[in-house]
Each structure stands twice: as structure tokens, then as C-alpha cells.
């Protein structure tokens with residue numbers, strides 16, 4: 001069995017719904033087992049957002065998703081990361097998860113795992129590409145093998161519409177107030193990325 005992990009962090013649920021699509025794509029490959037996990041929220045954010053309806057609803061929807069552990073990373077042959085944008089970069093919650101995996105990195109235990117990214121922003125030019133590219137850097141330090149989102153397979157990118165998708169990552173635009181939902185084309189590209197990571201992991205790891 002090839003194992004694909006789908007770890008994500010999602011404050012308002014956009015990345016969560018994109019990661020369900022990515023997980024679905026990975027699960028389409030015969031002989032692939034998929035595990036969806038969420039990166040733990042900071043207590044300070046839980047407190048600060050405790051009266052925001054959009055936050056409460058999004059967290060309620062995710063409450064049964066298990067919290068990501070470093071053992072999950074060891075388990076996986078392929079990893080599809082769900083990383084929303086914070087000031088053009090990954091959120092601290094995700095960085096904390098990466099940084100606390102230092103012993104795995106030092107022992108080379110993450111090397112050769114196939115990986116890729118799904119991201120999101122509030123606005124079209126708010127940093128989808130920068131989040132993907134800056135998140136790629138620690139993944140390369142881990143020794144992972146990066147899978148992008150080629151145009152040939154993802155012609156939906158060839159548009160001037162305000163949707164997600166770039167050669168670097170699957171993505172979506174949440175809207176400045178978070179009220180937009182992923183376009184069907186965003187889900188399709190996330191699904192294809194999940195499948196591509198699963199197929200590549202299967203080829204490399206059996």
C-alpha cells in the first residue's frame with residue numbers, strides 16, 4: 001500500500017475543503033491509502049477568534065479530523081500540504097509544525113517523500129505563488145521531491161478569471177472577507193495534484 005498524508009491548517013475552511021478534494025484525488029489511485037490530518041491551532045488564536053461565527057463554524061466542521069503528528073510524516077510516502085497565506089508566507093502554525101520536526105530532518109527521515117502544496121489567499125495577487133515557493137524551501141531541506149501543477153494537465157490555469165492554480169501549487173481565492181468559496185476548477189486542480197502525488201509516490205515507493 002502506498003501511503004499519502006494530507007496535512008493542512010485552515011482557519012476559515014477554504015483550505016479544508018480544498019484538501020478534501022486533494023485527498024479524493026489521491027484516493028482514486030488503486031493501492032493508495034490516504035490520511036487527512038490538521039495542524040493544531042494556537043491557543044491564543046482560539047481565544048482571539050472565540051466569538052467569530054465564520055471561525056467557529058469552520059472549526060466545528062473540522063473537529064473530527066485528527067491532529068497531525070510527526071509519526072504521520074514518518075508513515076507517509078507522499079504528502080500534500082494545505083497551507084493558506086499569511087503575509088505572503090505560510091502561517092506560524094504550519095511553520096511550528098515544520099520546525100518541531102527537526103530531529104526527523106537531522107536523521108534524514110523525510111528524504112525521498114513526494115510532496116506538493118495547496119494554498120489560498122484573500123485576494124488574487126495576495127501571494128499564492130510566494131506562499132508556494134517559500135514553503136518549498138523547507139520541504140527541500142527535508143529532502144522531499146516536489147510535484148507541481150503542470151499546465152498540460154491543468155489547462156484551467158490558462159485564464160484571466162480570478163481563480164487559483166499556478167505551476168507551483170493548486171490554490172484558491174477566499175475573498176478579502178473570506179466570503180468566496182473555491183471554484184469548481186480549483187477543486188479539480190487540487191484533486192489532480194493529490195492524484196499526481198499519489199501516482200508519483202507509488203512509482204517511487206511501491
Ligand SMILES: Cc1cc2nc3c(=O)[nH]c(=O)nc-3n(C[C@H](O)[C@H](O)[C@H](O)COP(=O)(O)O)c2cc1C
Nearest residue numbers: 010011012013014015084087088120121122123126
Ligand atoms: C494574519 C493574516 C494574514 C493574511 N495575509 C494574507 C496575505 O498576505 N495575502 C492574502 O491575499 N491574504 C492574506 N490573508 C487571508 C488568508 O490567506 C485567507 O483567510 C486564507 O487563505 C483562507 O483560507 P482558510 O479559510 O483555509 O483559512 C491573511 C489572513 C490572516 C488572518
